[in-house]
Amino acid sequence: MSTECAGMIECRPGARLWGPDDEDSGWQGAIDLFLLNNGNAYTALACLFGVRNSFGFRPLAEGRGFPGDASEALRADYAAYDGSPDTHGTTWVTWAELASADWRETDGSGARSRESVAGERSGWGPVWTVMRTLGQLHGAEHVRLVVWFF
Secondary structure, eight states: OOOOEEEEEEEOTTHHHHOTTSTTOOOEEEEEGGGGTOOOOHHHHHHHHOTTOOSOOOOSSOSOOSOTTOOHHHHHHHHHHHTOTTOEEEEEEEHHHHHHSOTTOBOTTSSOBHHHHHSTTSTTHHHHHHHHHHHHHHOGGGEEEEEEEO
16 A cells, blocks of 8 residues: 655745744745655655654654644645544645755665755655745744644
8 A cells, every 4th residue: 555645845934034923924835745746665754754654764754643723725725634534644844844854864784875865856855945935934843834634
């Protein structure tokens, strides 16, 4: 049985200017992960989120759950999956965390690095480009990727 990934990039456009607690700086849906066509390479899902991690990666963002302060767009997108018994592994990661990650770190056998399976030249490259751009505009800690699996 295959594992598919769904999700959304969100950002807080006003948080950098007015602070994250300002009522106008809540999370906003930016782009659906589906539009960036990242695929579902299991090595990438393992190294990023700990899903199907038979490779021995130390995941960057495993099992954090659905964010309580999610945007309305994300809530609406997730609602289509929420009742399904197949939905699992909901988590999120900020651009600040991704930008500071050790992309040279390898899997349990030392054969694959994070960079090789989920870096800029992988199917995740377009996701990182969007997150980097939003991070430059709004601050890296105010951009996050929320994902779930089915």
